[in-house]
Structure formats: structure tokens, C-alpha cells
Amino acid sequence: MKVKVISRSADEFTKERSQDLQRVFRNFDPSIRTQEKAVEYVRAQNAAKLDKIFARPFVGAMEGHIDSISCMAKNPNHLTGIFSGSMDGEIRLWNLASRRTVCRFPGHKGAVQGLTVSTDGHVLVSCGTDSTIRLWGVPVSNLLEEDVSSDKSAEPRETYVWKNAFRSVDHQWNSDRFATGGAGVDIWNHNRSAPEQSYQWGTDTVVSVRFNPGEPDILATSASDRSIALYDLRMGKPTSKFIMRTRTNSICWNPMEPINFTAANEDSNCYSFDCRKFGEATCVHMDHVSAVMDIDYSPTGREFVTGSYDRTVMIFPYNAGHKREIYHTKRMQRVFCVKYSCDGSYVISGSDDTNLRLWKSKASEQLGVLLPREQKKHEYHEAVKNRYKHLPEVKRIVRHRHLPKPIYKAGKQIREQNESQRKKHEKRKAHSAPGSIVQEPLRKRKIIKVE
């Protein structure tokens, strides 16, 4: 009588030679593995804790400037290069991989207020408080050699002197033109020593100027009369303008959704706007405790980095009200400019203490080449953490960030102030006729007038 019984031959299940890989057999039947959800939850907690253990965001500092850094520029054609300009007029080109200066561009007599690179990466345009615009040739070949750290300095190709100090400059995409902000908005060409076009709306200085990455003729500016204005170069006139409660220090367009831009404001918030509808902001990003000085979007368009007067650098998701990450150091003083690297993995901050600092955009990311097994493990940890990140124990670990004491206290104070304002408003509403007191949402409240 033949009876069928399980019989396994050891050859199939053990390896022949010591160099062979062990075979792995899978059976996904849930009855042989019990309490899967609890095991997943424990793994989510462990993944969150491991994330915190491996969170080392600071990569390095680039020293060399002798005065505070006022502006930075990057070019998408060269991933490892970044330009920085300081308050004493010195401009340097850095190699991010070796964190050394590649080339210097001395020449400005006062603070360098704006830096931008032409689209092909060959020409650097800088403007400053000495009312000059200088065009420099970028030593492209040097950028490719990593260990060249030279004291090379370049001469400006052109120097254009104008009537007023400049506050900002930005280059148009795929063209020879660039715009400066100073007394008004001026549109220049590389070859002309006088601006082609000049716009003036109001009498106040224009603090920052940005060209739209998707529509090259559209320009957004912010001025010290607390306004943000849109200009269209084809129409030859400014298009629209709205005034807020406080001044905007910097604007950045979302590279993936060019109809949206985010403005970094003096009242420690960032406001995202849709350029077609200026009546209200699409999102208010609140977490800084002091004026936000600079903002830059990641090339994915999904998050942006801000640098603030409160000595911190924060990374926000593009549609969320609060930060994802905060970076701070005792040595880093007021942050005046930030840039997201062109591959989206690093963040560069330039601050008052004359250093540029390189940070990782994801603090616990493992750099370098990963084995496929490591890659899969990281993906698994991310996935299991995201599945349970709303539960209190995992949420507590994921959300926790150490804040410096002044920031923590200032944040608490701001929250208390907001809470007391809200309570007063609620009481007024409760004690008056229903419907007589209406409060607009915060997105609208901050805009005073749309022209």
C-alpha cells in the first residue's frame, strides 16, 4: 500500500559549496506566522528609533569668506558647484564634493546683494550695493576636477555702473536677459550697458526678483511696501500686485508646478500663492519664530527649505502647515540664504558667521552606493513607519526634534499669544449677535489689498 508522506531531500535545502548562496523558501500562509500586526507595529517603532539614531544631517562647513554671506547661486548644469557672495564684496565658487573654493571673483566694492548664473552656466551675473553689475566668466573645466583648490581669481568680463544700488538679480531661462531689483525692476541684456526695459510700480525698493521657470516671460517681485507684484515682459507692463501686512524677503517658484510660488515673509511665516488668484494664499507655513530670510524649492517640487533670522534652517513639505525637519547648530548664526542642491539630496545654508554649511536633506539617509538588500531594507522601514506613523508611540518618536532653548521658548510664547487672541475672538463672537462677527481665514487675513 502506497502512502504519500512529506519527504524532503537535504540536497534541495542545503547548499553544496561554501561559496553558494543559501536558498530562501517562502510561504505566505498567515496561519504559520501569528500576530503579524503586532510584529509590524514593533518594527515600526524600531524603524522610527533607528531613524533617529542614524540622523546625522550635518555634512560639512565651507570656510573662507571673511564677512557674512548675503547671497548664493546655483546652476542646474553643474551639480557640484555653488556660488556665494558676501557682504564685503567677495564672490567664491565652491566645489561641494571637496568643500573647497575653486575660484574667486573679487571686484565688488560693497556688499554683493544678488548672484545668478546664466542658463548655460558660462556667465555669472552679480550685483551689489555699489550700484554695479558685473558679468564674470565661469571656469567650467575646473568644476570637473575635484581636487583642484586654487586661489585662482577671475577678472570681470563686463562691469555696468548704474544710478542706484541693487538688491537682487535673476536670470531669464533660455535667454540672454536678466532682471535686477533696486529702485524699480530693470531688464538687462548681457551685451548692453543700460537696461532694455524699466518698470516702476510705486516708489519703494524692490527687494527680490524671480523669473518663472515654466513661463520665461513672467517675473515675480517683492518690494519694501509689503507688496508682491507680477510682471509680464511680453506685455511690457506690470500685471498684478497685492499688498500684505508685512514685507516679503524672498520668493521662490515651485519648479514642478510653475503656477505656484512661495514667499518668505518678515512675520516668520511662509505663504504659498497661486499666481492666478491673488486674493488668498493657498497655504500658510508656520514654524519659524523670527523673520524668514530666504527660501528655495527642491527640484522635485515637493518640499522647500527656508533659512531664518532665528538661526535655524527648516524644511517644509510644499502643502503642509508645519515643518518636516529643523537644522540648527550653536555655531550657525543668522541664516541669510539657503539653496537646495540640484539633485535634491543636500541643502546649503549661508549665514552670518561667514560659513556655508552643507546638510543632508533627509537626515538619516545613507550616502553612497547601496546594495540592493540595503535598499530594500530602507524601503521596508520607510513603508512600515508610514503605516503606523499616526499611532501615538510611533508619532512621538518620529515627530521629536531637539530645539534650542530660545527657539523653544519663543515658539511657546507665539503659540500662547495666538491662543489668547483666539480665545478673545471666541468670547467676542459668543457675546454678540450670531453672524455679526466674521473672521476670515488666516490665508486671507494677511493680504490687505489686491490691485
Place this chain on the structure above:
Amino acid sequence: MLSTFSVSRILFPNIQSLGILTPKLLNLGPYTLDFTSSGRHMAVGGRKGHLAIVDMKTMGLIKEFQVRETVRDVVFLHNDLFFAAAQKSMANILMTGRYPYIYNRDGTELHCLKEHGAVLRLQFLKNHFLLASINNFGQLHYQDVTMGEMVGSYRTGIGRTDAMQVNPYNGVVALGQSLGTVSMWKPTSSAPLLRLLCHKGPVSAIAFHPNGHLMATAGKERKIKLWDLRKLGDEPLQTLPGNAKTLDFSQKGLLACQLGNGSSVQILRDLDGNQTYKTYMNHGMVKGFQIEKLLFRPYEDVLGIGHSMGWSSILIPGAGEPNFDTLVANPFETSKQRRESEVHSLLDKLPAETIMLDPAKIGTLKPERKKEKPTKQEKVAGIEAAVEVVKAIKLKKKTKGRSKPSKRTIKKKELIAKAKSPFLAQEMKEEEQVARKKQKTIEYVETPTSLLRFVRKKATA
């Protein structure tokens, strides 16, 4: 009917020893046995003190030794390196050592677990690394074997019981009582999760189906009942006749129990999948052998029988799970794989609080609790209502110059304050409790780390 041993010898010569194996272990008592979760190793304990570990693939004896004490139960810990034996000293009346001991694979005694007492049965919860034991006073102890911490010890109030089984689906321990109830316990509460009246007489054995839905209980009134755990009612799913001291479910859902007197085994199977069990196989052993323990070997079609003259294995086609998962349990494990899986299972160790009747509840939302405490608005409304009532009282007008307006207003104010005072007293009490709790936590934190070893620890429950 052809007995299984002859089949195996004729047709399966390469399967070395999956036939009947009956080493003649004379007079060392009825044997109890336990398999590791991969089915590779087996620990055997004879009542008269014979402990052994056998490698079931090669049928080689790894280690055997004699402890010279009564051994009531043997259980493996997370892998074949460690096992626990419930021992009782029989040598000297003065030297009453009735504790479970943990042994190494080499036979070295590693730990003597004194807090457990005179243990009758031991069970190991694999996902939580908890060793559960029940002793002859009916006390249930849970000990974490990674750090040695006693997670819970409870007086169950059951009395002496021999029926203890862990439900592998959710990690609860089921104990059978002499009054016929089965109670289910978890390490974080001193009251049972569930109490089920199963039998008219004492419960002698409990077994759980691996899918967590089915429970089989055997009572001394010679009935075996099958219960559906999802829908617990008064009536069992099925009642079978049988006098079972031991029951076991296989990975594929076959139920092994004793038949008649102590030396036959009966295997039951539900062919259609509608949870009605019918006889599949019977196996009769030599008449004098009393069966002590029946245990299916994981991932093999083998049933291990521990009886009064030793231990046997018989072939049961269709009992084991043919496809194993390397990451769960690997019968062909090398030592490197064993070390790595030990580390991974320690990382995935579940805390004792996750044991619950329905393990899928983790990660779901807690249903909103009915507000027993009044909310702030309700409190304010309560105060205002009381004040309104007091204001509506009309004070008596007194004569002879005693009803001055100033005195009347003072009186009214006093009445209002009196009406408010119970509410305010309640608020103050709650605030004081919160402050006391905060103070307690602060006090606990304030001892510096170097002095922590001198802090007197409070006795655990």
C-alpha cells in the same frame, strides 16, 4: 488495517527513521516531549528525571542526562539551545526544591527559577519570549526570558490543574479547571479574559487549531468538545466520545487524541472543511503503554507519542505543512542562520501588553469613550444653573430694621458662594491630584544614576 510501521520500512527506505521508534527506556517514567518550532529538535523528559535532546533529522542524541528529580514538563525556549524543565525534588523532605530549571543544550543548568514554585506545566510564548507556568497552588507566572523580568504572577483561584495550553494565534494562555471551566489569561491583568464552562467534570486537556478559530477540550467525563472561538456559545460545535489526557492539533488541522484506554491513538480530520471532525486513523500500541503526551512534529507528517515506556513516532499522512518559510522556521538551519534569526526575533519581540483576544485590534482606532467626566462647558453650565436657582430664591423681608439693603445683598452673595463651593472644591481636588501625580514623577526622576542601585524597589504584585 496495515499498521504504519510496516509501510514505512517497505516503501520509504531513505526516510531513515520516520517509522515507529520505540527505544526501550525502562522504568524511567512516562515521557513528555516538546519540539522546536522548526521540528528539527525534540526535548524529552521522563518522570523519573531523564532529560534528553534528540536531533530528529539524523535521529542522533545530542545530550542526555539524569537530574534525579521528578520532571513534570519540558519545553523548549526560542531555539534548540535552551529548554526548561519543571522539576520537583524527591530525595530529601528537607530539601524541597520544586522549581523549573533552564538548561543549556550541553546539559548545563543555567537558571533556577525560584519564583515560580512547584510547577506542573510550562508553556513558552514564542513571539513575546515569555515563559508561562502554572504551579500546584494555581498561581500563574509569566517570566520574560530575555532579561529575566517577572512580567506577571497571579493567583488564578483555579486550584491544581494539569491542563494548560497557549493559543498560538493570539498568545493567551488557557487553563482548564477541575470544575469544568476553561479560563483564558494574559500577563497584564489579574482577572481572566474569558471564562468558558466546557465540561461537567474536570478539564483534562486543551488544544488550539493554528488558525485560532477552533479549540478542542477534553473532560474527565469522557467527552471531547470542539468550540468555535469566534462565536462562543453554550453549545460546542461538536462533541465526540473519548477519554483524552492529551490533545493536539497539527499544522493542517488534524486532531490527535487518545482512544479508549491509554494505549491507542485516534486521529480525527475534517475532510470537507466545515469543522466537523471524523475519524481518520487509529493506532494501537502495545497494551501496557500509557500515553502521556501527543505532539505533532511541525513541518513533517509525524506524530510524536510520549508514553510510559519511552517515546514513539508514527506517520500520519497529511499532518504537516509541506512548505516551510525560511524566515519563520527552517528545519535545515545552519548555525549562522540560527544566530541571525535569533537576533531578528529579539528585535521583533512583542511587549507583553500586545496579548489580546483579537490580535488584529492593534493599529485600529479606539472607540470613543463615553464621557464620564463632565466637560468644561458642562461644568460651567452646571455652576450657572446652580447660581440661577439661588438667585431666584426670594429672601424673607425682616422687620424691626433687620432688613437693610446692604445686609440683604451680603446674604445673597453668601448664598451664591455656597452654591458654587461644591463645584470649586471638586475642581481643586482634581488639580491637587494632577499636581501630586506630577510631583511623584518628578521625585522619581530626581535620584542620580549612580545612586539608583540603593533605591529601594517596591515589591511587584
